Amino acid sequence: MSVAIERIGFDVERIRADFPILAERVHGRKLVFLDSAASAQKPRAVIDAMVRTMETRYANVHRGLHWMSERCSDDYEGARDKVAAFLNAAREEIVFVRNATEAINLVAHSYGRTVLQPGDAVVVSEMEHHANLVPWQMLRDSHGIELRIAKITEAGELDFHDLERNFADGRVRLLAITHMSNVLGTYTPVERLAAFAHAYGARILLDGAQAAVHRAVDVRAIDADFYVFSGHKLYGPSGIGVLYGKRELLEAMPPFLGGGDMIRSVSYEKSSWAEPPYRFEAGTPAIIETIGLGAAIDYVNAIGFEAIAAHERSLTDHALAVLSDIDGLHVLGRAQDRGGVVAFTLDGVHAHDVATLLDKQGIAVRAGHHCAEPLTRRLGQDSTARASFGVYTTHGEIDALVSGLRRVKQVFG
Amino acid sequence: MQDVASIEDLYQNLIMERARAPCHAGSLAAFDAEAEGDNPMCGDRVHVRIRRDRNRIGALSHETRGCAICISAADLMGDAVIGKSQDEIGELADAFETMIATGNTPDRPDFADLRALSGVHTYRSRHRCATLPWQALRAALGKTEHRHG
Numbered sequence: 001m002s003v004a005i006e007r008i009g010f011d012v013e014r015i016r017a018d019f020p021i022l023a024e025r026v027h028g029r030k031l032v033f034l035d036s037a038a039s040a041q042k043p044r045a046v047i048d049a050m051v052r053t054m055e056t057r058y059a060n061v062h063r064g065l066h067w068m069s070e071r072c073s074d075d076y077e078g079a080r081d082k083v084a085a086f087l088n089a090a091r092e093e094i095v096f097v098r099n100a101t102e103a104i105n106l107v108a109h110s111y112g113r114t115v116l117q118p119g120d121a122v123v124v125s126e127m128e129h130h131a132n133l134v135p136w137q138m139l140r141d142s143h144g145i146e147l148r149i150a151k152i153t154e155a156g157e158l159d160f161h162d163l164e165r166n167f168a169d170g171r172v173r174l175l176a177i178t179h180m181s182n183v184l185g186t187y188t189p190v191e192r193l194a195a196f197a198h199a200y201g202a203r204i205l206l207d208g209a210q211a212a213v214h215r216a217v218d219v220r221a222i223d224a225d226f227y228v229f230s231g232h233k234l235y236g237p238s239g240i241g242v243l244y245g246k247r248e249l250l251e252a253m254p255p256f257l258g259g260g261d262m263i264r265s266v267s268y269e270k271s272s273w274a275e276p277p278y279r280f281e282a283g284t285p286a287i288i289e290t291i292g293l294g295a296a297i298d299y300v301n302a303i304g305f306e307a308i309a310a311h312e313r314s315l316t317d318h319a320l321a322v323l324s325d326i327d328g329l330h331v332l333g334r335a336q337d338r339g340g341v342v343a344f345t346l347d348g349v350h351a352h353d354v355a356t357l358l359d360k361q362g363i364a365v366r367a368g369h370h371c372a373e374p375l376t377r378r379l380g381q382d383s384t385a386r387a388s389f390g391v392y393t394t395h396g397e398i399d400a401l402v403s404g405l406r407r408v409k410q411v412f413g
Numbered sequence: 414m415q416d417v418a419s420i421e422d423l424y425q426n427l428i429m430e431r432a433r434a435p436c437h438a439g440s441l442a443a444f445d446a447e448a449e450g451d452n453p454m455c456g457d458r459v460h461v462r463i464r465r466d467r468n469r470i471g472a473l474s475h476e477t478r479g480c481a482i483c484i485s486a487a488d489l490m491g492d493a494v495i496g497k498s499q500d501e502i503g504e505l506a507d508a509f510e511t512m513i514a515t516g517n518t519p520d521r522p523d524f525a526d527l528r529a530l531s532g533v534h535t536y537r538s539r540h541r542c543a544t545l546p547w548q549a550l551r552a553a554l555g556k557t558e559h560r561h562g
Binding site for chain 2: 353412
């Protein structure tokens with residue numbers, strides 16, 4: 001354990017005790033869960049908050065004139081306050097959606113079809129998750145915008161020269177880009193990117209699905225126009241995600257879905273819309289999951305991002321060092337600023353065989369293109385294996401991964 | 414060790430041999446039909462080409478981009494179907510897919526080395542790796558049926 005972590009008093013064993021699933025055994029072996037970037041495990045505090053809601057304080061929100069609905073609405077809206085504080089935003093700027101994917105689709109559909117005009121350009125990077133590529137392709141095909149792809153360097157960092165080339169003709173109106181790559185682990189310099197986009201008169205959307213888990217996000221300091229993340233990667237439940245949008249942008253945007261809760265008044269002839277964020281929350285929301293997300297935010301705040309970031313930095317440094325000792329293993333990406341995901345290939349062994357053979361040893365990793373197929377191909381691969389880390393990951397688990405990979409090499413001779 | 418035994422249950426010698434050095438890999442110079450099987454979830458791809466010898470399969474080749482299970486399944490399929498009629502291959506494909514789905518190895522003399530893949534059954538996420546080559550073969554046979562009426 002590094003000196004930095006000892007100074008903060010990070011106790012990974014105490015944290016592990018908060019996650020019931022980590023006591024499970026898989027194929028008769030102790031679970032080594034190295035797939036948190038796909039979805040993280042849930043602490044007792046999140047599970048309890050959701051169960052408590054269902055057992056003692058549950059009713060539909062915003063509608064009931066009774067005690068249960070009032071209490072449940074308080075908890076639901078309390079979660080919005082927690083998210084707002086988490087991002088340093090105002091509560092009116094926090095829209096609850098299903099996940100980061102839905103948040104980007106909301107922006108593409110609502111902002112994209114009104115503010116963006118045919119012939120305007122949207123720029124994404126080569127290292128986007130499908131969630132931040134496909135919605136823009138769909139907008140291109142239906143609405144006539146141009147979609148441009150900014151290149152990455154061989155190290156797996158954004159190529160600023162290419163970004164400038166993409167912006168040179170002045171037609172770019174939106175830069176939609178990841179805050180941290182789910183394959184390369186690369187953090188993008190978001191403050192610099194926001195300033196860059198704004199200097200060209202463009203807006204910036206940041207896909208924070210990975211980054212929001214690993215470091216503190218301040219949307220005001222970044223000057224982000226839109227920021228999205230998912231609850232389930234942040235130790236919260238699936239089915240709840242967040243769209244942050246600057247107030248003036250959300251106020252000018254039409255609804256995404258129509259239905260209950262998002263209206264001001266409805267007649268048979270026409271309807272008018274509620275103010276943000278409710279304009280974008282049609283129908284009964286994911287009440288229990290939203291309250292679970294609030295509990296997840298309380299949980300990570302109690303640990304603190306300084307400690308989380310130091311722990312994950314230490315894990316990533318350790319992983320890069322010990323994995324490089326394995327002959328024939330190649331790590332993808334070598335960005336200066338990288339987070340706790342390490343994608344790799346092993347000579348002569350397909351990533352699926354790596355994942356299956358590790359699974360038999362109780363070690364869970366992901367294999368495939370990680371919902372970033374164009375990036376995987378750009379890197380000259382069909383498929384890679386990926387280990388990813390969370391607050392509960394230990395240095396011993398990374399050592400177990402290394403032993404497991406040596407066993408894979410034995411089987412494949 | 415338990416894990417060693419169970420790993421070798423899946424990655425048997427025959428599977429590893431065929432994954433390393435497949436006998437039917439490549440592309441037939443002359444063929445009557447070809448088809449591709451794709452698994453978009455994982456990127457595995459099998460390209461099967463077949464040449465007929467009267468109403469039987471005279472030769473088969475496969476170009477497989479995928480894992481050890483997929484490559485060996487394509488190669489062992491080649492062993493099993495050469496010399497067989499279309500109806501016989503249809504039955505064999507059904508029996509193979511049933512084995513992967515249920516884990517039960519069929520009692521058929523023509524099944525031979527295909528039994529080596531029965532261990533795939535316990536890995537649900539890998540079933541398609543084993544069945545993808547058969548899917549491509551069925552598609553290729555469909556084309557020859559069409560052509561030959």
